[in-house]
Amino acid sequence: MDATTPAVAGGFEPRITAFVCNWCTYTGADLAGTSRLQMASNVRIIRLPCTGRIDPMFITKAFERGADGIIVSGCHPADCHYNAGNYHARRRFAIFRELMDFLGVDTGRITFSWVSASEGGKWRDVVNDAVTRVRALGPFTDYRKLVVDPVATATGVVPPEHVGKEVPA
Amino acid sequence: MTELRELARRLLSEGTVNAVLGWEEGPRGARPAFVTTPEGADTLIFDHRCVHNLASYLSPRRPHLKRLGKVAMVLKPCDARAVAGLIRETQIPRDKVVLIGVRCGGVITDPDSTAPLTEATVADRCRGCPDREGHLADHTVGTAGPGFAGPSKRAQKIEELAAAPAEKRWAFWQSELEKCVRCHACRQVCPMCYCDRCLADKTQPRWIESSPHARGNMAWHVARAMHLAGRCVDCGECERVCPEGIPLGLITRKIAQVVSERYDFRPSDDPAVPAPVGTYRMDDPQEFIL
Amino acid sequence: MSTTTFIRTEDLKGLVADLRAAGIGVAGPARTSDGAVDYRSINAFDDVVLDGQPRNSLKQFFLPPTEPLFKYQRKGSDVAILEISTTFPPRVILGARPCDAAAVDVLDKVMNWDYTDEPWFGRRAATTIVTFACPGGDRSCFCTSVGLAPDATRGSDLLLAPAGDGYVVEIVTEKGQALVTANAKRFGAGAGVEATQAYRDKARASVEGHVPARPDVIRAWVDAHFEDPFWAEISLRCHGCGGCAAACPTCHCFDIVDEPETLTEGTRRRNWDTCQTSVFTAHASGHNPRNDQCGRCRQRVNHKFAIYPARFNDILCTGCGRCARTCPAGQDVTEILTRIVAMATGQGGAA
Numbered sequence: 001m002d003a004t005t006p007a008v009a010g011g012f013e014p015r016i017t018a019f020v021c022n023w024c025t026y027t028g029a030d031l032a033g034t035s036r037l038q039m040a041s042n043v044r045i046i047r048l049p050c051t052g053r054i055d056p057m058f059i060t061k062a063f064e065r066g067a068d069g070i071i072v073s074g075c076h077p078a079d080c081h082y083n084a085g086n087y088h089a090r091r092r093f094a095i096f097r098e099l100m101d102f103l104g105v106d107t108g109r110i111t112f113s114w115v116s117a118s119e120g121g122k123w124r125d126v127v128n129d130a131v132t133r134v135r136a137l138g139p140f141t142d143y144r145k146l147v148v149d150p151v152a153t154a155t156g157v158v159p160p161e162h163v164g165k166e167v168p169a
Numbered sequence: 170m171t172e173l174r175e176l177a178r179r180l181l182s183e184g185t186v187n188a189v190l191g192w193e194e195g196p197r198g199a200r201p202a203f204v205t206t207p208e209g210a211d212t213l214i215f216d217h218r219c220v221h222n223l224a225s226y227l228s229p230r231r232p233h234l235k236r237l238g239k240v241a242m243v244l245k246p247c248d249a250r251a252v253a254g255l256i257r258e259t260q261i262p263r264d265k266v267v268l269i270g271v272r273c274g275g276v277i278t279d280p281d282s283t284a285p286l287t288e289a290t291v292a293d294r295c296r297g298c299p300d301r302e303g304h305l306a307d308h309t310v311g312t313a314g315p316g317f318a319g320p321s322k323r324a325q326k327i328e329e330l331a332a333a334p335a336e337k338r339w340a341f342w343q344s345e346l347e348k349c350v351r352c353h354a355c356r357q358v359c360p361m362c363y364c365d366r367c368l369a370d371k372t373q374p375r376w377i378e379s380s381p382h383a384r385g386n387m388a389w390h391v392a393r394a395m396h397l398a399g400r401c402v403d404c405g406e407c408e409r410v411c412p413e414g415i416p417l418g419l420i421t422r423k424i425a426q427v428v429s430e431r432y433d434f435r436p437s438d439d440p441a442v443p444a445p446v447g448t449y450r451m452d453d454p455q456e457f458i459l
Numbered sequence: 460m461s462t463t464t465f466i467r468t469e470d471l472k473g474l475v476a477d478l479r480a481a482g483i484g485v486a487g488p489a490r491t492s493d494g495a496v497d498y499r500s501i502n503a504f505d506d507v508v509l510d511g512q513p514r515n516s517l518k519q520f521f522l523p524p525t526e527p528l529f530k531y532q533r534k535g536s537d538v539a540i541l542e543i544s545t546t547f548p549p550r551v552i553l554g555a556r557p558c559d560a561a562a563v564d565v566l567d568k569v570m571n572w573d574y575t576d577e578p579w580f581g582r583r584a585a586t587t588i589v590t591f592a593c594p595g596g597d598r599s600c601f602c603t604s605v606g607l608a609p610d611a612t613r614g615s616d617l618l619l620a621p622a623g624d625g626y627v628v629e630i631v632t633e634k635g636q637a638l639v640t641a642n643a644k645r646f647g648a649g650a651g652v653e654a655t656q657a658y659r660d661k662a663r664a665s666v667e668g669h670v671p672a673r674p675d676v677i678r679a680w681v682d683a684h685f686e687d688p689f690w691a692e693i694s695l696r697c698h699g700c701g702g703c704a705a706a707c708p709t710c711h712c713f714d715i716v717d718e719p720e721t722l723t724e725g726t727r728r729r730n731w732d733t734c735q736t737s738v739f740t741a742h743a744s745g746h747n748p749r750n751d752q753c754g755r756c757r758q759r760v761n762h763k764f765a766i767y768p769a770r771f772n773d774i775l776c777t778g779c780g781r782c783a784r785t786c787p788a789g790q791d792v793t794e795i796l797t798r799i800v801a802m803a804t805g806q807g808g809a810a
Binding site: 055056057060061064077078084087088090091092093094095096097098099100101102103104105106107111112113114126129142143146147 | 327330331335336337338339340341342343368376377378382383384387388391392394395398399420423424427428431432445446447449450451453454455457458459
């Protein structure tokens with residue numbers, strides 16, 4: 001199925017936050033736009049100077065605020081504007097991805113890619129792949145519902161946020 | 170023990186150091202000691218209850234400890250990795266601390282326990298530990314037991330979790346992390362958590378919600394794990410001190426495994442070995458990147 | 460009000476079942492997933508574990524580690540406040556420890572001081588505390604040194620002490636009486652209080668003598684020795700983790716934060732806080748009036764044994780010993796207080 005059209009009219013449309021570097025992927029995404037390539041419109045881009053600037057906290061914050069999926073993208077190895085930012089990011093995100101997997105987050109929600117300024121077509125593919133994948137995974141309610149609704153809290157026998165699952169229904 | 174006390178007494182009476190960080194008999198069990206007089210050296214002990222990682226007290230950001238002046242620290246082999254970490258990260262100059270290595274054949278989990286050191290009571294991190302003495306020490310004293318064979322129980326638990334479906338892992342970690350009350354004891358005792366102002370305490374912007382609800386706790390434990398990636402020395406203090414009994418060691422151990430497999434790095438007591446995060450190789454594996 | 464009645468163990472099991480059937484929440488000390496004992500919701504009396512002090516105190520039931528105060532929504536230039544109810548459904552805490560029950564009563568004073576804390580008193584009104592007389596503690600217990608006892612009734616609605624095939628029930632408050640009246644078929648004639656005396660004496664003997672019972676002396680010394688080198692000495696081993704405050708039944712400081720959830724909505728929450736961390740007193744300017752651990756260790760003792768007594772004529776400590784048990788570095792309140800008394804009475808000084 002084509003990622004650019006919703007699965008079901010009125011059905012779930014994922015919100016995807018993309019953290020991209022200024023020098024390669026942002027320019028590549030710009031090229032995809034000026035080339036009028038068709039791609040899913042679910043991605044909100046946040047431009048940063050370098051993948052080396054992308055703190056894993058950006059990703060947890062995006063999930064906290066309702067993102068269903070994440071894209072992190074920057075310059076190919078050897079192309080970093082600052083020489084080595086992407087090499088540092090590569091190690092950091094290799095570890096981060098394993099951590100999220102260990103904590104039970106489906107790593108299909110987090111996409112990493114190298115997209116150069118000339119790869120408008122690759123950006124389109126990365127976006128469409130990510131949207132198709134996250135659409136299939138559904139909304140990331142697991143993360144959003146981590147905070148119990150206050151009204152429900154007020155009726156709990158024991159503060160549910162403290163003892164959680166051991167509270168009887 | 171006599172050897173340790175003699176050495177501490179000599180260092181103090183000769184004026185080599187102003188204080189000796191070691192262990193003493195406290196009201197409930199073994200606990201950290203700060204000996205400032207040669208006579209006080211007789212209170213020093215070392216046995217299988219001396220589980221604390223004293224390297225936390227070397228942090229340059231503890232003004233009340235800095236006032237002690239030059240110190241000597243009693244050092245288990247595993248503590249040597251923490252001291253090496255602090256030297257590697259330029260937190261303490263090597264020549265500003267005297268290190269008294271003690272030979273170690275394993276410790277138990279709870280310093281207040283009266284249990285002997287056996288296969289059943291040994292701290293999990295000591296299972297499979299190959300180090301009987303720290304190579305960083307200026308002096309080495311005592312004798313060591315034979316140590317304990319691995320694998321550790323948490324290595325088995327990590328494998329078990331890794332084999333389970335993602336939803337199971339999520340449920341497991343949520344049930345553990347929601348117990349967290351964010352006292353930050355795990356951070357305070359960690360020898361490698363020495364920042365002046367922790368990310369979790371910053372409010373502009375507030376990256377980590379301070380509320381101890383599952384969402385804030387998730388952010389905190391993710392940040393903690395990431396900041397310790399390739400830096401954790403596996404002293405087990407975070408897990409020991411957690412007042413809610415959260416198995417924090419599983420997370421730090423999992424990350425240590427990843428770092429070891431991908432970057433061939435193990436926590437080392439050699440300060441010259443660079444930490445894996447903060448450095449890179451051009452040909453690092455990148456199978457997860459499109 | 461101090462009348463007594465009796466409940467057989469079988470009836471206690473039935474009482475829990477009756478309460479649960481009536482939709483009343485019941486909590487008590489029970490086994491946690493990692494094998495410890497802590498207060499939590501229970502479905503049957505068989506879940507209750509009476510040996511061993513619960514890991515946390517009852518504080519969490521009245522002042523949760525985090526709780527929402529209200530939600531806010533921005534609408535244009537206005538802000539709408541969504542109140543959160545401060546009335547709570549009834550619940551019974553069964554198997555409270557006397558030191559934990561007393562702590563709640565101690566805290567009522569500060570919670571009803573400059574203003575009435577609605578969530579606190581909402582939960583207090585909804586909760587009946589059924590305390591079990593303590594079987595005795597370990598070397599860190601010192602309730603008798605702060606005016607309490609292993610069988611103290613303070614803060615409890617009912618106090619149960621074992622005798623024969625059940626428990627002698629002391630009815631302490633009207634709320635306790637109401638619980639007995641509403642479940643009258645479960646209570647009946649049985650042994651009297653005197654049958655529990657041996658149990659009580661044994662418990663008392665196990666906690667006495669760990670700290671001199673001289674709160675007046677401690678208060679006077681602490682008041683007069685703000686700059687004493689003693690504080691610097693004891694603070695050396697302190698990591699500033701605040702584990703003591705989290706475990707403490709009477710530490711009640713909180714922080715208030717606004718947590719945005721979307722661009723226009725969020726929640727104001729209050730969370731546990733502790734004077735043992737540097738950020739507790741940090742000013743926005745960067746200045747920190749209590750900028751090392753020495754002052755923070757002093758503050759903990761000072762607030763409990765001098766400041767709170769001065770303001771409320773009550774000690775902010777029930778002698779439960781949790782701070783000593785939980786401290787990762789072996790800081791021990793019994794040792795600190797004992798040394799203070801020794802210094803005050805001229806039998807020792809700062810080492």
